[in-house]
Amino acid sequence: MSAARDAKPPPQGVPRLVSLTTDFGLADPFVGLVKAQILRRCPGVLIVDLTHEIAAHDVEAAAFWLERSWDYFPAGSLHLVVVDPGVGGSRGLLAVQVAEQLFLGPDNGALAGLAAMSGGCVRKVSTETLGCLGLTSPSATFHGRDVLAPLVGELAAGRLRFDALGPVADGWVRRPGPDPKASHDRVLGRVILVDRFGNCFSNIEAQSFISHEVQLVRFGGHCLPLVRSYAERPPGTDIALINAFGVLEAARVQGRAADALGLGPGSPVEVSWQGEAPAAPGA
Numbered sequence: 001m002s003a004a005r006d007a008k009p010p011p012q013g014v015p016r017l018v019s020l021t022t023d024f025g026l027a028d029p030f031v032g033l034v035k036a037q038i039l040r041r042c043p044g045v046l047i048v049d050l051t052h053e054i055a056a057h058d059v060e061a062a063a064f065w066l067e068r069s070w071d072y073f074p075a076g077s078l079h080l081v082v083v084d085p086g087v088g089g090s091r092g093l094l095a096v097q098v099a100e101q102l103f104l105g106p107d108n109g110a111l112a113g114l115a116a117m118s119g120g121c122v123r124k125v126s127t128e129t130l131g132c133l134g135l136t137s138p139s140a141t142f143h144g145r146d147v148l149a150p151l152v153g154e155l156a157a158g159r160l161r162f163d164a165l166g167p168v169a170d171g172w173v174r175r176p177g178p179d180p181k182a183s184h185d186r187v188l189g190r191v192i193l194v195d196r197f198g199n200c201f202s203n204i205e206a207q208s209f210i211s212h213e214v215q216l217v218r219f220g221g222h223c224l225p226l227v228r229s230y231a232e233r234p235p236g237t238d239i240a241l242i243n244a245f246g247v248l249e250a251a252r253v254q255g256r257a258a259d260a261l262g263l264g265p266g267s268p269v270e271v272s273w274q275g276e277a278p279a280a281p282g283a
Contacts, residue, residue, distance in 0.1 A: 041153025081105035082144035126166030198256025212273035
């Protein structure tokens with residue numbers, strides 16, 4: 001630990017930005033301790049709080065926000081995700097390098113979408129690497145502070161390279177929850193998260209229906225008009241739209257759709273359109 005306490009700033013050219021995504025909230029000191037461990041090993045590194053308000057243990061929501069946010073960061077950024085309901089168990093740690101950015105977190109599905117991206121490289125963090133860094137006796141309940149944050153600090157400081165983290169991985173835990181199901185005239189999905197405005201994000205991508213003339217959008221038992229923006233309807237109106245993150249969303253203009261419509265993670269979502277006309281006999 002003395003080496004970490006005496007750590008010098010990273011050499012010129014080493015990335016100096018780290019993002020954090022957790023379910024820790026801000027009421028307890030958990031986030032501060034993770035930051036302290038990173039800064040202890042890499043003084044002066046810029047830390048961006050992507051979010052600490054992921055619902056407790058919601059790996060799918062963490063995956064969604066990270067996948068929809070990383071591309072807004074500069075090349076060379078490091079992204080740490082700590083939503084870790086399996087902490088202290090048999091789950092491993094995963095590192096993903098894609099498009100000049102690096103991601104680190106538990107192998108529990110939070111990084112699955114990024115790991116599957118074309119051109120990326122995935123590594124399992126080895127016990128040998130942890131041993132070399134003196135990370136052999138972590139708390140059984142706080143690997144974010146005792147393992148992941150120190151790894152991020154060493155990577156940000158340039159003392160640890162991505163290719164030294166462990167062997168290349170050819171498999172990883174998939175993202176939790178079923179994928180949308182599409183047919184010739186509809187796509188069926190579900191709500192995956194509710195934001196602080198009460199908007200209900202689905203797992204239905206815009207490109208799965210945007211080329212069709214949509215006839216019906218249903219969230220739970222509610223049919224909603226598909227509009228372009230919140231401003232197209234008066235306050236109190238329930239609507240559906242494609243949101244800034246490219247997925248179908250249910251919203252109440254200047255209100256909370258989740259409360260008004262009784263929606264939450266897992267609520268069914270359907271988009272349907274006129275299917276192709278059957279071919280004429282003999283065609």
